[in-house]
Amino acid sequence: MQTSSSNIGDRLHNRHFVVANNTQGLSGSGTLFHYQVEGDAISGTYHGGRIRLGHQVGRVTGHNSIELLYQCLTTEGELLAGWSRGRVGIDKAGRTTLAFEWGWLSGATGGGTSSYIELEASEPR
Template sequence: MSVFNFHNKTFYLVENSKNGKVNADTVFNYQQEDNIVTANYSGGTVKHGKIIATLDNDILHMLYQCVTLENELKAGKATAKISFTKSNKMLLKLNRQWLTGKLEKGVSEYIEK
């Protein structure tokens, strides 16, 4: 059993690379069943997005896709290192890469609400 439980958890952006599409107004709503983690996200620059991931100890292996406010269809992959803050909130540090467009790489950080 994992020490990380994403079921019914909400996350917000802390920091994002310049080439990222989400912003501080984007809300991520996660669900979890066994080691499968999913999320829907929207708000800010994103009309609608989805994440599917597998949980392996303290790592999430993620695939994500979204439609932006400009009707741009984006997709990417990421590896997220999971940790806890001093206030016992989950923190995700992503190394990510777009699978569409210029295939740019970046980093993002998210915190549990």
């Protein structure tokens, strides 16, 4: 039997994601996310669009849930940091999906919801 972290690890480790919906946030159609998972520890990088460079660190919190802290440097030179709590799912095509509730901790105020979809290996990065 697989543990919750191995199920999420199988869905996230060394996979790339793009934004499906993020109307209140900075990441958009040009932003690419890449995750690594080791046990229940999650790390990631992201860039593109308005994001010059971003990093994430987090953990698995349940069989389909994760929490992350993130920080980024924008193309306008802003330094921002925030938190998110998310659900890992699977769409009808078998691609991994992510749905987050998030908020800013530093550099900005507010928050919102966002969703992401796995970029298939054959899609351009």
